[in-house]
Amino acid sequence: MIQITLPDNSKKEYNPGITGYEIAKDISPRLAKEVLSITVNEQLWDINRPIKEDASIKLHKWEDEEGKHAFWHSSAHLLAEAVEKLYPGVKFGIGPAIEQGFYYDIDLGEKTITDADFKKIEDKMLELARQKEEYKRSEVSKDEALKFYSEKGDEYKVELINDLEDGTITFYKQGDFTDLCRGPHLPDTSPIKAIKITSVAGAYWRGDENRKQLTRLYGITFPKKKLLDEHLEMLEEAKKRDHRKLGKELELFTFSQRVGQGLPLWLPKGAQLRERLENFLKAVQKEYGYDQVISPHIGQKDLYVTSGHYAKYGKDSFQPIHTPEEGEEYLLKPMNCPHHCEM
Ligand SMILES: [Zn+2]
Structure with a gap:
């Protein structure tokens, strides 16, 4: 038997090979439905990865950052799968989860993606998500990984693998799409129920302006349609509070083309607001023992x-x-x- 320590320090015994999902199910069937990822001895894992030794664990749901991270990371893979289906032959850079959703950098070759294509991509992702494709983890050697992507002709992944330390490299495969990734991911695509591609932008490969500009697709996904609706509503509300809009309406600042673009001219009300912020900042700094100095511009x-x-x-x-x-x-x-x- 192995000993599993829960966050409240209580301990449970299980057979080696138990998974996070099974532990969740043992605690409560409801928890098992909601769990998205697991921290095992400080490392973020898939919930269906077998635990073979004594470990301290923490289960993560949608409400937890780690849960969302696994959800959005899995969604990035789903986006790539959908894009590859719709635009065969494209190549992939990186596709991380971010604070609000995820993105994927793609070399579309001669093709382009605009706002008008978002719906088509969302629909394809939904169609694939409904097929309940499993995210299968496999460990490969560096040589195997290089061989796979050289044969596929994806020079970006080849470059990434070349930069990795030797040792275990992991692939994740869902449907017929394989990606180089450390994980963790959802057990399968079915929890991804609401999808929005939010924007498209250019992004230099590895942030280097001398290298190729790839297409970066941003998206966000949710386990419920209602959560997506709420998110979109929140974005609408945020738009109403955009500082560029409020600054004008509240007469905080203005701009003059003659002065120069992006150079704010603070009006009396804005100057008062600034002063309050500055005073607040100075007071807090003083409280924490900082001394002020002033240097030339x-x-x-x-x-x-x-x-x-x-x-x-x-x-x-x-x-x-x-x-x-x-x-x-x-x-x-x-x-x-x-x-x-x-x-
Ligand atoms: Zn991933």
Whole structure:
């Protein structure tokens, strides 16, 4: 028997190979219906992965971040499967779960995806989700993983695998779609009941502007239609509270094309609001023992060369201000820290 320790420190004994799902079922059938992922000794696992040794566990439901993470991660795979079905031959970059949903970076080749295609992708995802496709985990060697993606012709995955440490690499397969992933995922696609593709954007492969621009599809999914409706309603409400809209309506700030785009001109009410925020911030900092210092808005270029900022950000910052007489170069300060170090 192995000993399983629950979050309240109570212990239960099970046969080795017990899964998170089975433990949930043992606790209550209702919990078993709701559990989405499990933490086993600090690691996030699939709920159908066998536990072979003594372990401390925590079960996660939709309400938990870890539960949503597994749900949205699984949804990213489902998105990729649907896109591959609709646009054969596309290649995949990465597809993580994020704070609100998930995205997938895709090389569409000559093809494009616009807002008009979202419905078609959502429908395909729903159709696949209803087939209750299992997310099957398998451990592969680095060579096997490289062979799989070389044969598939997906150079992005090949690059990712090459950067991985040797050791166990995991694949997850649902339907006929295989993805390189650490997991965890849902046992199958059936809990994914409501789907919304939210936006499409360009994203450079590995965030490098010198590399290929891929298509990033964002989406969000829910276990109930009602939750999606609530989410969409919340987005509508957030739109009403958009600072660009409120700023104008409440006369907090304005913009002038002559002054420059994105440069706010704070009006009296906005200035008052700012002052309150600043005072609040200063009070809290004081409470926590911080002392205030003040440094100039510019600094000699040499300061940032020394700090290393120039090598990293120099070409993207505003160009130096020259003083012709002394031949000095000054930069707008990108950060306070070099000045603070000098102090
Ligand atoms: Zn995954």
